[in-house]
Amino acid sequence: MDRSQYLDMFIDESTEHLQAVNDNLLKLENNPNDLSIVNEVFRSAHTLKGMAATMGYDDLASLTHHMENVLDAIRNNKLAPESGILDVVFESVDDLEAMVNDIASGGEGKRDVTEAVRKLEAAESGEKAIEEVSEQSMPAFEASPGSSMAFDNFEETVLRQSYEQGYKAYHLTITLSKDVILKAARVFMVFEILEQIGEVIKTVPSVDQLEEEKFDLSFEVVVVTKDSSEEAIAKVMKVSEVHNVDAKVIDASTTEQQDHDESKTSEIEQAPVVQPTQTKEAVATSSKEEKTTQGGKTIRVNIDRLDSLMNLFEELVIDRGRLEQISKDLDSQELTETVEHMSRISGDLQTIILNMRMVPVEQVFNRFPRMVRGLAKDLSKKVSLEIIGAETELDRTVIDEIGDPLVHLLRNSIDHGVETPEKRRASGKGEEGSITLRAYHSGNHVFIEVSDDGAGINRDKVLQKAITSGVVTEEAGQTLSDRQVYELLFSSGLSTADEISDISGRGVGLDVVKSKIESLGGNVTVDSKPGNGTTFLIQLPLTLSIISVMLVEVQKEIYAVPLSSIIETAIIKKEDIMAAHNQKVIDFRGSVVPLLDLTDFFDVPRTEEDNDYVSIVIVRKGDKMAALVVNSFIGQQEIVLKSLGNYLQSVVAISGATILGNGQVALIVDCNALIK
Numbered sequence: 001m002d003r004s005q006y007l008d009m010f011i012d013e014s015t016e017h018l019q020a021v022n023d024n025l026l027k028l029e030n031n032p033n034d035l036s037i038v039n040e041v042f043r044s045a046h047t048l049k050g051m052a053a054t055m056g057y058d059d060l061a062s063l064t065h066h067m068e069n070v071l072d073a074i075r076n077n078k079l080a081p082e083s084g085i086l087d088v089v090f091e092s093v094d095d096l097e098a099m100v101n102d103i104a105s106g107g108e109g110k111r112d113v114t115e116a117v118r119k120l121e122a123a124e125s126g127e128k129a130i131e132e133v134s135e136q137s138m139p140a141f142e143a144s145p146g147s148s149m150a151f152d153n154f155e156e157t158v159l160r161q162s163y164e165q166g167y168k169a170y171h172l173t174i175t176l177s178k179d180v181i182l183k184a185a186r187v188f189m190v191f192e193i194l195e196q197i198g199e200v201i202k203t204v205p206s207v208d209q210l211e212e213e214k215f216d217l218s219f220e221v222v223v224v225t226k227d228s229s230e231e232a233i234a235k236v237m238k239v240s241e242v243h244n245v246d247a248k249v250i251d252a253s254t255t256e257q258q259d260h261d262e263s264k265t266s267e268i269e270q271a272p273v274v275q276p277t278q279t280k281e282a283v284a285t286s287s288k289e290e291k292t293t294q295g296g297k298t299i300r301v302n303i304d305r306l307d308s309l310m311n312l313f314e315e316l317v318i319d320r321g322r323l324e325q326i327s328k329d330l331d332s333q334e335l336t337e338t339v340e341h342m343s344r345i346s347g348d349l350q351t352i353i354l355n356m357r358m359v360p361v362e363q364v365f366n367r368f369p370r371m372v373r374g375l376a377k378d379l380s381k382k383v384s385l386e387i388i389g390a391e392t393e394l395d396r397t398v399i400d401e402i403g404d405p406l407v408h409l410l411r412n413s414i415d416h417g418v419e420t421p422e423k424r425r426a427s428g429k430g431e432e433g434s435i436t437l438r439a440y441h442s443g444n445h446v447f448i449e450v451s452d453d454g455a456g457i458n459r460d461k462v463l464q465k466a467i468t469s470g471v472v473t474e475e476a477g478q479t480l481s482d483r484q485v486y487e488l489l490f491s492s493g494l495s496t497a498d499e500i501s502d503i504s505g506r507g508v509g510l511d512v513v514k515s516k517i518e519s520l521g522g523n524v525t526v527d528s529k530p531g532n533g534t535t536f537l538i539q540l541p542l543t544l545s546i547i548s549v550m551l552v553e554v555q556k557e558i559y560a561v562p563l564s565s566i567i568e569t570a571i572i573k574k575e576d577i578m579a580a581h582n583q584k585v586i587d588f589r590g591s592v593v594p595l596l597d598l599t600d601f602f603d604v605p606r607t608e609e610d611n612d613y614v615s616i617v618i619v620r621k622g623d624k625m626a627a628l629v630v631n632s633f634i635g636q637q638e639i640v641l642k643s644l645g646n647y648l649q650s651v652v653a654i655s656g657a658t659i660l661g662n663g664q665v666a667l668i669v670d671c672n673a674l675i676k
Helices: 004-030 035-055 060-075 084-104 116-139 154-166 181-196 207-212 230-239 282-294 301-331 332-357 366-379 396-417 420-426 459-468 474-478 482-490 512-518
Strands: 167-177 198-204 217-227 242-251 256-258 358-361 383-388 391-393 432-440 445-452 521-529 532-542 548-555 557-562 567-573 578-580 583-588 593-596 613-621 622-628 632-640 654-659 665-669
Touching: 004 035, 004 084, 004 366, 035 060, 035 332, 060 084, 084 116, 084 366, 154 167, 154 217, 154 396, 167 230, 181 198, 181 207, 181 217, 181 230, 181 578, 198 622, 207 217, 230 242, 301 332, 301 396, 301 548, 301 632, 332 358, 358 396, 366 396, 391 396, 391 578, 396 459, 396 532, 459 474, 459 482, 482 512, 482 521, 548 613, 548 622, 548 665, 557 632, 583 622, 613 632, 632 654, 632 665
Parallel strands: 383 432, 557 665, 593 622
Antiparallel strands: 167 217, 167 242, 198 217, 242 256, 358 391, 432 445, 445 532, 521 532, 548 557, 548 632, 567 613, 578 583, 583 593, 613 622, 654 665
16 A cells, blocks of 8 residues: 555644543543543544554554553443553553654654553553452343343443433344355444444444454344334345344343344354444434534645745735836726725735634644643642633744744743742642643734743842853843843853753753744743742744735835834824933823834934924834834835845844835834834
8 A cells, every 4th residue: 555645644633633632631630530531532542543554553553552452441440540540541642652753754653662561551450450359349230131241331321321312222133144255344334324323332242353254144233223123123134145133122221131022032152351342322422413513624735835825925915016006106097996906806815825824822732731741740749731822823834833942931830930839838829830821912923921820030049140151240230120130041051950850941941942932033031020930921923924014214215014013103293202211202192102213223324304293103012112203104005024034133123024016125123122
């Protein structure tokens, strides 16, 4: 089989299933009695195993199989989902993730999983011991005379719940013709029919044995359905080479089995160890319906294709700008109407393309609950993680890059932020520390906060370390504010950790975090209150390509100010400008707003004469504002943001450039960099 054509799909779906396993295992730890969660985990693991086996990744399939055995024991109440057992399963998931990552990197998914298998088998042996004890101390459920099937607690629960919801349970004995050639194929067709009318609860022999044709001509199935037994028999009999079907009604209210057709009873061998067919049960009908409604409406598109589409559209936007300029110059009514129509259409197209590239940050956040749990256990701390705003959308290119910086910050918060339970008790806090991961939109940016309620940052310790490391001089250090001292943590090589652990060291890696965020066009800040915790704030651009701006003239040069940052434009009298703390300010609706002359800031040659009136653009960053002094306003326009390239990385307060309709280049002002 040429698996290369399915490889991308396999990797994507495997990643999704492993994420689902992680999420549901965490839920299971908090709700150990909720069997539906175990079923979700089992379903994901079972699908992953099937996909891996089909693709020929035998190690992956084998390890998943061992994990399934433990999950099977949990869902059958033979094994309690205790923390130790879940640790073993989590370790297996780690190995599975590593194998999938290896496959994604071009490998064969090979990995030494001996230890993981040993632990899983140990869990299985525990299951057997529990099973033996339970069999001795508590007799297994006995079906009524004449029945060969014994139901475990899980199956009894399913049957009773099905009965309460109006379903009927039938014990079908299906006999194939003597001259049947492909028994497994007929079994498959029978199961297809049964899946259409209800849910299969149990089979004798097991599904694996049926698939391998390890049975004579008859097999038994317990199915719950709303059909009558006659209808069920008639439908199964439509499968060719099915010789006979017997049906017995199971009284699901007491799980007693009654003969439906006394004339047709068959001797069936004592059931061996019976495995439930799948994790399907009647009570899951609603979730099945939900799954059905969600599927079939989306397709997977390679991100490279979306990038190509975006690049082409950017060229279209530039040409649109040129056409708008030409139509103004020619003053042709017909051309103007055509260009306006084209602008509307391309505007809609632009919205669609941008939305296609936006994905919720949930995709990144999902991996963190598991990570936090593991680190907290390693450090003997109690930590709860709260995620807020996971539905916040961000451009796909940013999503792909933001994961590692967040991992750094979370590890720092757990290792250095949150105290041990003993220290928290001593300081009057609860034993369990709290970390909040919050994402939200503000203007044309997305903000992500990582905050903890730990001990906070020791200002004196950071400053002393910075002085010792030569990051700042002792004299300069005395003039720094608290926040400026905290920002020193982003300096390369500065760590305040007494012991450098393998988890983190505040300072070891934070400079990497800062450079990574800045490479994405964002920035990161830190704030802390001693005894109350620390907050890291990451600001990221919403999208990296097309934005709406206000074009302004600064002397003879044209600059673009993002509309998302603008509160208002105004023309004020020179006499309204005041001075405070050696800074020009104005009174804007009762607030004192600092004035920033872009001519001076960007050192633009003065060509315009000053007059009594000043044009200003009021911009904001969070709750802070500034008034930018310009010479005149040109108007609103949508532009394609182009990077300045590697040679101009250090340009201050310029986030990029764009090509205007007349071919002129305009620089884009980064208002967030102007407001401190």
